[in-house]
Amino acid sequence: MGLVFLFSVLQSFNDKRFASIFLFGISSGFPWIMISSVLSAWLKDEGLSRSAIGLFGIIFATYSFNFLWSPLVDKLKPPFLGLRKGWIFSMQLCLAALCIVMSQLTASDHLFTVALVGLLIAIASATQDIAIDGFRIDCIAVNDSDGMSAASSVATAGWWTGYGGLGAIPFFLADLTSWSWPDIYLLLGGIMLLLAFSTLFATEPDIDREALLSEISTETSNSSRSALLHWFHTTIVAPFSEFFNRNGVKLAVSFLLFIFLFKIGEAFLGRMSIVFYKEVGFSNSDIATYSKLLNWWVTILFSLLGGVVNIRYGIYRGLMVAGIAMAASNLLFAAIAQTGPSTALLAFTVIVDGFTGAWSTVAMVAFISLLCNRAFSATQYALMASLSVAGRTLVASSSGFVVDAMQGNWSLFFILTALMVIPSLLFLYSIRHHIKTVETAATKSH
Numbered sequence: 023m024g025l026v027f028l029f030s031v032l033q034s035f036n037d038k039r040f041a042s043i044f045l046f047g048i049s050s051g052f053p054w055i056m057i058s059s060v061l062s063a064w065l066k067d068e069g070l071s072r073s074a075i076g077l078f079g080i081i082f083a084t085y086s087f088n089f090l091w092s093p094l095v096d097k098l099k100p101p102f103l104g105l106r107k108g109w110i111f112s113m114q115l116c117l118a119a120l121c122i123v124m125s126q127l128t129a130s131d132h133l134f135t136v137a138l139v140g141l142l143i144a145i146a147s148a149t150q151d152i153a154i155d156g157f158r159i160d161c162i163a164v165n166d167s168d169g170m171s172a173a174s175s176v177a178t179a180g181w182w183t184g185y186g187g188l189g190a191i192p193f194f195l196a197d198l199t200s201w202s203w204p205d206i207y208l209l210l211g212g213i214m215l216l217l218a219f220s221t222l223f224a225t226e227p228d229i230d231r232e233a234l235l236s237e238i239s240t241e242t243s244n245s246s247r248s249a250l251l252h253w254f255h256t257t258i259v260a261p262f263s264e265f266f267n268r269n270g271v272k273l274a275v276s277f278l279l280f281i282f283l284f285k286i287g288e289a290f291l292g293r294m295s296i297v298f299y300k301e302v303g304f305s306n307s308d309i310a311t312y313s314k315l316l317n318w319w320v321t322i323l324f325s326l327l328g329g330v331v332n333i334r335y336g337i338y339r340g341l342m343v344a345g346i347a348m349a350a351s352n353l354l355f356a357a358i359a360q361t362g363p364s365t366a367l368l369a370f371t372v373i374v375d376g377f378t379g380a381w382s383t384v385a386m387v388a389f390i391s392l393l394c395n396r397a398f399s400a401t402q403y404a405l406m407a408s409l410s411v412a413g414r415t416l417v418a419s420s421s422g423f424v425v426d427a428m429q430g431n432w433s434l435f436f437i438l439t440a441l442m443v444i445p446s447l448l449f450l451y452s453i454r455h456h457i458k459t460v461e462t463a464a465t466k467s468h
Contacts, residue, residue, distance in 0.1 A: 039161045039173075042157075042161075042224040042225065043157075043173055043176050044176050044177070044179065044183075045220050046157060046158070046177070046221075047176065047179065047180020047181045047184065048184035048188070048217060049110070049114060049184060050154050050184065051181035051182060051186075052184035052185065052188055052213065052214065052217065053143055053144075053146070054147075054185050054189075055184075055185060055189040055192065056117075056121060056124070056140075056143050056210055057140045058296075060192045061078065062078070062296040062297060063192075063196070063296055063300070064129055064203035065129055066296065066300055078137065081140045081144045084141065084147075084148045085408060086408045086411060088149065088404050088408055089401065089404040091149070091152075092152045092401040092405070093261055095109050095152040095153055095400055096401045103221075104226035105153075105156075106154075106156055106157040106400075107153075107221060107222075107224055107226050109149065109150070109152070110153045110157070110221050111218055113150035113153070114150065114214055114217055114218035115218055116142075116146040117147060117150070117214045118211045118215045118218065120139055121210045121211030124136070124140075124207040125205065125207040125211070127139070128204065151404075151407070152401075155400060156400030158173050158174075158177055159394055161227050173391075174383075174384050174388040174391060175325045176325075176326075178321070178325040178380055178387065179322040179325040182318055182322060182325065183322065186317045187314070187315065188213060190314035190315045192209075192310075193306040193309050193310035197305060197307045261398035261401035261405075262401075262402075264395055264402075265395070265398075265405070273456055277456075278409055279449065280446065280450060281386070281390065281409045281410050283446035284382070284410070284450070285382065285386075285410060285411075285446075286446070295313070298355070301432075302362060303363035304363050308368070312365065312368045312372050316369060316372050316373070316376075317375070317376045320377065320380070321376045321379060324377045325383070325384055327381075337388055338454050338458055340384070340385035341385045341386065341450055342447065343381065345443055346443075347377060347378040348378040348382060349441075349443040349444070350440075351371065351374040352439045352440035353436065354367070354375070355439075356433040356435075356436035356437050357371075359433040389457065390406045390407060390410070393406065424438070
């Protein structure tokens with residue numbers, strides 16, 4: 023039975039569509055280098071305070087509000103490459119252009135402009151994510167929960183390849199060459215152009231969205247409605263009303279609250295991680311080797327294993343195991359704060375942190391994807407995913423103030439982030455039956 027199951031799992035990954043999903047995952051994670059790790063390191067080297075660097079995280083609020091314009095990405099088809107590919111390609115070109123602009127700035131003389139360009143990068147990246155998530159969901163057969171778990175693990179592996187694997191390059195260049203941080207942005211723009219070129223070879227999903235819309239609601243076709251009202255209803259109102267009507271308001275709100283709570287502790291940690299590494303005494307090369315490269319490989323491995331576990335044991339168990347491990351990994355960072363720059367302890371911590379990050383992300387992405395109706399896949403996914411990143415964008419932007427309020431006591435800060443995980447685990451346990459019901463319904467339908 024074990025060999026049969028393993029063979030069936032491997033068959034789930036043996037699909038050429040996953041190559042495109044993987045590459046789009048890279049393109050989704052790569053912009054976070056531009057406005058997270060590289061920008062934080064640049065500002066730290068320029069002498070900005072923890073609080074100021076933390077406040078730069080406000081630009082990530084874009085990811086929390088991208089559901090506001092997601093209906094347009096779901097509805098307005100670009101004149102080239104199709105609905106999904108057209109939006110993805112356009113945003114990739116915008117990101118490359120913004121990196122070129124950033125390469126012409128200095129943080130000491132153009133701090134406001136740096137923040138503004140960072141905001142524009144976040145907007146282009148968040149818009150790209152809407153189309154990428156829609157592409158992934160549209161590629162998988164309706165209610166194929168195993169395929170959705172496999173696609174989620176491949177997308178997560180791709181995201182960390184973009185953020186972790188490619189994210190090591192800037193830190194090696196900063197340490198081993200005379201390149202400045204603005205020079206590095208020019209390289210980031212070039213890499214994004216290569217990713218845009220790869221988009222041209224992806225296959226646009228074949229979805230009859232108008233037919234799906236007509237199945238969901240016949241009232242929108244009422245001739246008494248003007249064309250404008252019809253468009254507004256099907257584009258803006260229907261994606262959100264369908265989600266709440268299908269699940270019921272109480273259960274829908276419960277799902278959304280859990281999605282918001284789950285990664286708040288991890289978000290607080292992640293926002294200040296580069297600042298922490300530098301203050302403790304790790305070099306840029308250490309950060310590149312352990313925080314980026316090692317984390318990259320660990321995350322890819324556990325992303326694929328996470329997909330296997332979700333297929334075998336279910337999404338609820340995957341989320342619960344990941345949440346418990348998440349709290350444990352945060353405590354390891356507290357140990358580093360006490361021992362100083364120990365690369366051995368950092369390596370162990372990165373391995374545990376990579377496991378928790380990959381495992382939880384794969385389970386969460388698969389869970390959110392199952393909750394989406396294919397007629398509004400990009401919009402509904404953006405609504406729930408925006409809540410998932412709200413902690414790291416809105417709440418976590420105050421992390422620098424929290425560390426300062428603790429007078430730089432990093433150990434206490436990381437213990438606090440571990441405790442933040444507990445409410446989400448209690449909430450997860452309370453809605454476990456509903457999660458299993460959604461997953462079971464998908465499996466039976468498939």
